[in-house]
Amino acid sequence: MAALNWKLLTAFESVARHRNFTRAAREMNVQQPAISRRVAELEAELGVKLLKRTRPFATLTREGEVLYRALAGGIMQVSGALEQVRQRPDQSCVSVNTTIGFASCYLMKRLPEFRAMHPNISIELISRDQNDAYDTDTDVVIAFNHPDRLPGTRKVLIFHESMVAVAKPALAASIGDDLEALAQQNLLCLTMGIHGNDWATFFDGTGISVQPPTTDQKFTSFMVYLQAALNGDGVILGWETLLQDHFDLGQLAPITDRRIETLRGYFGCLMPRASDKPSAVTFLDWVSA
Template sequence: MTILNWKLLTAFEAVARHRNFTRAARELNVQQPAVSRRVAELESDLGVRLLERTRPYAALTREGEVLYRAISGSVLQVNSAVEQVRCQPDRNTVTINTTIGFASCYLMKRLPAFRALHPDISIELISRDKNDSYASDTDVVIVFDHPDKLPGIHKTAIFGETMVAVAHPKIAAAIKNRLCAVMDHPLLCLTMGIHADDWRTYFTGTDLEPRTPGPEQKFTSFMVYLQAALNGEGVMLGWETLLQDSFDLGQLAPVTDRRVETQRGYFACLMPRVENKPSAKIFIDWISSLAQATCEHVEFG
């Protein structure tokens, strides 16, 4: 059994997630050549190429996609575990429960800013594909749902749902902002309960009816669903604010101008056990303020 160097795996995971060596180096707080060397060493150990080093973005090879899908969630979980067991007697820890998709696409890239503002508060991140059950030792739950179905004693909106159809830029260019042309491409589908009818919701008010997806178009993991869209396997439905970084990097693009707003959204929920814990409320106030420039800030109960 081959034992791989964790430092090499984390470097590859960061490059694969950002599709960019410089951004990965910035996240890992090292120089870009160091990241490049680590990825090259990992490729040498495995005997395969994991990345095509194109400019300005790196592209995953078939082998790279396989490895990235296997480790993307694990890296987040291990990093969270390290934070949990690290001896920090003088720091105030807030435990955050959220999905891997929200953590990977939104929260992880913004946490350094929170730590800079609040160096005395340590964040313990618990992430999984679905977070519909919450451990008794969780301080804050970040959940995607309807406002009337949220856990906790205090709920604050992070950003509401603006549903948008997105795809690899080559597919977006072929569709040319024609809604009917979306139907010419595979419609990728999240099959988790709350998302099962997303395409029907998106096409409401039009004369278009989404096709029943084939097995290869169904996904239960958001990160695998996202990777399929990044690979150019079809059109996915996403959330504009959540995917903004992918738009900025040129990895994905909206295929039409159609936007569908719903009552759902991402919410930060304070759990009963930390009602009087100031640091948990500080985190909630901070994360709900991030999207205020583009989204209305709404509080519930």
């Protein structure tokens, strides 16, 4: 019996349950002759007749009754188990949706630490250039915003915004702590989402106003915006924690001592589908620590 084809057994069970080949074929989404062939093949394997092909209903033989009683409950149990498996994702895999900027500048360098601490948990990293259209079909969303504008059943702070003007070290040194001189530089602007007024926020209260950005100064991708600063094309506004590695490597440097702290920041959000998933909670606790 162990060598019998599951396809043959399920075909017979469907015909036996419906007592009809046509209905069984419709249920299994095949043509009626295919069902008939499968049942015939099963009978040949067993060496007995299982069904009497009468009209309008097929009739089970004694051997057919014995096999049907054995199969009926088992197939229902297997079908239920398969449905449960389909609906329940792998509990050891955590899908994390975040921006390319956060993944590249912050998360990727730290993930080996998490994997060393939790070798039985795997991380599926889903990244995009912008993270405004939050993907609900994921376990954890990491996004930059005000916390009350973010999704999820639980939201934890990873780090608050500390906005700082940033450029290549030589340019930063030439400006020093002079805000007036800073305002005269080529100020590059991240225009996506909630970042459109960041320079106005940075200079708020100083009495210094900045001109609206030209087309050449506008960027909709954080990674291209960051690369422009690395190329020496101008000054950007960044987040101190996010860019710390670039400071440590001497690729970029803060300009002036001015820091703007806001209620915005990077938050990890536990999505509804992962509310009872321990591995997702473990990741969220780690990334916010």
